[in-house]
Amino acid sequence: MLVLTLPDGATREVAYGTLPRDVVGSIGPRLLLAAIAVAVDGEIQDLMTPLRKGGAFQVLTDKDPRALAVLRHSGAHILATAVRRLRPEAAIGFGPAIDDGFYYDFQVAKPFTPEDLEQIEAEMRKVVAEKYPFVRAEVSQKEAKQVFSDDPLKLERLEDFEGSDEIISTYTDGPFTDLCRGPHVPDTSYLKHFKLLSAAGAYWRGDEKRQMLQRIYATAFFKKEELEARLFQMEEAKKRDHRVLGKQLDLFQFFPHAPGAAFWTPKGTQLWNTLEAFIRERQREDFLEIKTPLLYTKKLWEQSGHWGKYKDNMFLVWDKEEAEQGSSPEESLSMSLKPMNCPSHHLYFHADKHSYRELPKRFVTFDVLHRNEISGALSGLTRVRQFSQDDCHVYLREDQIAGEVKFLMDFILSYYDTFGLTARLKFATRPEQRIGSDELWDRAENALRAALESTGRPYEMKEGDGAFYGPKIDFDVMDSIGRAWQLGTIQLDYNAPERFDLEYTGEDNAAHRPVVIHRAVSGSFERFLAILIEHFAGAFPVWLAPEQVRILPISDDVSGYAKEVTAKFRAAGLRAVCDDRSDTLNYRIRDGEIMKVPYMAVLGKREMETGQVAIRVRGAGKKQEIVSVDAFLARLFEETRTRALTPSSEGAAS
């Protein structure tokens, strides 16, 4: 007998193997109608899987977020059911629920077209209407092989069970049977609000050496409004897309002549420079900025380990002299554009004798870096081949690690704070591909973790996700589309000091190895700007806005005055533009709103006489403020100086 404890504290004894639906039904028939699945000691199972252990028994209805994953997983089966009806020859891969929906992978002769998706979606609605129960069966390995004898992908999956005592189960909804551990909703009619979203290729088992399957992505919800909200949100996200806004606001462009490398327009360059000036200012006190070469001989990369581990991602450069000395074409590619700044910094640190008193020593560099990303990975400003980092390397004594990590964390978090961004911390440990001994890794991981814990901030673990030279703390920031971007990073490195023979002279007058910390705040300027564009929906706070104020004379009579006012703002260091085009005021205001200029100042005869301006705040409509020119100037100046998050980007998103 199994003992189940209900949420109200009551207990029930049921026989081993009882179906949850019988238990739920005995609690109440209405509850059975609302039940999607149950949780036993927090473990989700469906209503048709026999109970094998007792514990806290909870019924999940559509209000429970855990039930949504069950619905979506069933959605994947319904998708496969429909595809199998339309294309009986399709072999079926995996079809899990994912964070915001579900997908299913198929092996088909012809990839799916958008029209196919419509047809499949219509077929799914039929399957839903036919209301097939999900029937669970538990089978032996041999029986399973029988059932899936014509499906090579499932047979391969079955091999994983060889020698395992895991229960093999199948689920059948009408004509379709899938190898599946569940859980599932009771029948296909539960899938009411769903939409197929896209089709794309996906390697079988994520392995690029294996065949490519065709994946269909979809999403589903219990409530119609939730599905509609999701689709609306996807539309809104498109409008905020930095690639769309970058064009609309004239910030940057790409040319086929330089894939993965952006051209920054005058406005975009202004934005970039503002950001760079900001971080320079922040780093003025405690950091030393240096500029280093972009191109190096392979000797440096051999020393750093990049030549062995990272060569595929580097842009190699042909050396004429090497070729003339008879080296092969391959060997003559003996130089490389730098993909990272670290080796340059180490080289420079190594060049001088350092006292323990100088440490920690922090070098920062904003140079251009190149990484040869595969063409399919390129995407807007977020995945590029040429970019710049606010890259810092700290050289310090081992006893300074805790203090330095705290210093850097505070620095990074307060930086994000300026933009109204919040970050989550992740601690990443040694990856499979790495350099350095296990002892060194033990020391590095322990030291970094201790430093992280001493700050008392919450963090998540990312096992095996460290850099090839050391463990790291990553700072993930969420953007408006809900994507988490890894921006900042603090990486501990015991290997580089060895490879570059770095030393400092200790109090004891003997040579010691320093430790290196790699630190980036923005990740890359390109990607950070992309995130800022999406975060603010292009409606930048006044301190960041390429154009801070647009001054609009109502008629030619006052354009002279408007120009004077503009000059005054510019003399104060503000980015002001006078729009005295002969178009109507309405036209010019519309243009300013579309370009998301934070403030417009309208000048007419009244204002000229009183030395005032009529301010229009971005997104606030015709609600205007009449203030003196000097007061307005002081306000803009102050908002810029304090890097205020004003004016709000509310209402400027569309």
Add this chain to the structure above:
RNA sequence: GCCGACGUAGCUCAGAUGGUAGAGCACCCGAUUUGUAAUCGGGCGGUCGCGAGUUCGAUCCUCGCCGUCGGCUCCA
């Protein structure tokens, strides 16, 4: 890199079973001098991504290339 979709004027997009293309906006000119999200009229503007093939004829069909976009385990 791989799978798929896409590439028409500066931008957003129409278009023809293969007979060399259109709109709006932007831009230029003229009129209008405007009080808070598009004044009116006129004009300029395209080797229909690039290259080859099929054809009397290709922007449309075929092949190759370039680029952009969606994706390429959140494991039955």
